[in-house]
Amino acid sequence: MRGREDEWTGLMRSAMAGDDAAYHRLLKAVTPVLRAAARRGLARAGQPPDQAEDIVQEILLAVHLKRHTWDSEAPFAPWLFAIARNKLIDALRRRGRRVFVNIDDFAETLPGEAPQETASAGEVAAQLGTLPQRQRDVLQSIAVEAASIKDTAAKFSMSEGAVRVALHRGLAALTAKLRDH
Amino acid sequence: MDTDQLLRSLAADNAHREPRVGAVLTMALLVAAPLSILIFATFLGLRADVMSAMRNPFFDMKFAVTLSLAIPAIIVSLHLSRPEALLRGWGWLLLLPVGLLAVAIGSEAMMAPAMPMTMRLMGKNSRTCLMAIPAMSLPLLAGALFGLRHGAPSRPALAGALAGLVSAGLAATLYASHCTDDSPLFVATWYTIATAVVTVIGAAVGSRVLRY
Numbered sequence: 001m002r003g004r005e006d007e008w009t010g011l012m013r014s015a016m017a018g019d020d021a022a023y024h025r026l027l028k029a030v031t032p033v034l035r036a037a038a039r040r041g042l043a044r045a046g047q048p049p050d051q052a053e054d055i056v057q058e059i060l061l062a063v064h065l066k067r068h069t070w071d072s073e074a075p076f077a078p079w080l081f082a083i084a085r086n087k088l089i090d091a092l093r094r095r096g097r098r099v100f101v102n103i104d105d106f107a108e109t110l111p112g113e114a115p116q117e118t119a120s121a122g123e124v125a126a127q128l129g130t131l132p133q134r135q136r137d138v139l140q141s142i143a144v145e146a147a148s149i150k151d152t153a154a155k156f157s158m159s160e161g162a163v164r165v166a167l168h169r170g171l172a173a174l175t176a177k178l179r180d181h
Numbered sequence: 182m183d184t185d186q187l188l189r190s191l192a193a194d195n196a197h198r199e200p201r202v203g204a205v206l207t208m209a210l211l212v213a214a215p216l217s218i219l220i221f222a223t224f225l226g227l228r229a230d231v232m233s234a235m236r237n238p239f240f241d242m243k244f245a246v247t248l249s250l251a252i253p254a255i256i257v258s259l260h261l262s263r264p265e266a267l268l269r270g271w272g273w274l275l276l277l278p279v280g281l282l283a284v285a286i287g288s289e290a291m292m293a294p295a296m297p298m299t300m301r302l303m304g305k306n307s308r309t310c311l312m313a314i315p316a317m318s319l320p321l322l323a324g325a326l327f328g329l330r331h332g333a334p335s336r337p338a339l340a341g342a343l344a345g346l347v348s349a350g351l352a353a354t355l356y357a358s359h360c361t362d363d364s365p366l367f368v369a370t371w372y373t374i375a376t377a378v379v380t381v382i383g384a385a386v387g388s389r390v391l392r393y
Contacts, residue, residue: 015195018195018196019195020192020193020195020196021192023191023192023195024188024189024192024195027188027191027192028188031184031188053183053184056184057182057184057187060184060187060188060191061187061191062333062393064191064194065393066264066332066333066393068198068199068200068201068202068331069202069262069263069264069332069333070263071263074265078265079263079264079265081265082264082265082335083264083333085335086264086333086335086393090392124182124187125182128182139182139190142189142190142193143182143186143187143189143190144182144186146186146189148193149193164194164196164197167190167193167194168194168197171190171191171194179392179393
């Protein structure tokens with residue numbers, strides 16, 4: 001545990017110093033841990049575990065957009081887990097309400113049948129569709145098609161700076177939509 | 182979008198850098214301050230006898246009290262803008278103005294009173310105080326909340342309450358230069374009520390706008 005968390009702190013320090021690969025590696029390393037925590041949280045709240053991926057993605061977005069609140073002198077894990085806990089509680093509260101609404105909805109039309117579960121990890125994808133065209137194109141290109149910023153810029157005849165801005169704004173808008181929807 | 186794809190887009194955005202919360206909070210307060218000063222200049226202004234008042238230690242004490250609220254509140258609110266931060270170990274900073282007031286009330290009690298206690302406590306400006314401090318707080322409160330939105334507080338209502346204390350402390354500093362009631366009893370009563378009002382507003386708004 002200790003070793004793993006020290007490694008995370010080291011990776012995050014490199015990431016903040018501008019090492020994109022270290023940042024990618026860190027995010028990959030923490031994702032399974034966040035996923036397990038999200039599943040545990042859902043299970044404890046009596047909710048289906050297939051929504052864990054939505055929560056994981058929400059946590060990752062928050063980690064990304066709030067990483068300037070991490071103090072590089074402090075260990076990374078407590079900071080990460082504080083954000084994860086916060087997002088998990090938020091998500092459970094929201095889903096708690098929605099599942100409740102679902103049950104009421106279905107009770108009238110389909111008596112005796114269990115309410116259908118919502119699709120897994122679909123929330124970011126669904127909110128992606130509500131973004132402005134340009135941000136959506138850029139996100140689609142970089143995330144889904146794995147294009148570099150440079151290639152994306154060439155593809156849409158944008159400057160690399162404009163791609164970076166659209167990417168960041170897209171991620172920030174996604175986060176805001178997930179929080180407020 | 183699956184999670185691996187999301188991670189790729191986050192890594193691609195790694196170069197983006199945000200300023201620290203302290204810098205954003207400072208800027209926001211500096212932008213808001215002229216509005217509060219405008220309210221002060223339009224409706225209140227410095228008290229006429231400000232030069233002679235400065236020789237009265239109880240006049241000076243008011244600024245010590247209000248700034249000992251505002252500055253620690255800024256420090257604690259910045260601390261709480263980190264998600265893993267706890268109030269524990271930091272909350273005592275917020276007791277500084279209370280301690281100062283207690284000392285001031287004690288020293289006033291030991292002097293030959295110029296006025297009876299109830300008159301010192303009630304003063305002449307209690308109603309102005311209750312309106313002016315919250316009114317001048319509002320622009321600063323908006324600024325403080327804007328600044329703290331840049332952070333990631335785990336307890337948004339608590340962070341909002343601290344934004345309230347920051348703005349009330351600064352507004353009370355302005356107000357203290359207008360008000361002719363210098364008794365620590367007056368300050369302990371009316372400034373405290375006005376500050377409490379602003380703090381409650383800050384907590385209520387903060388619980389909504391400081392979620393991240």
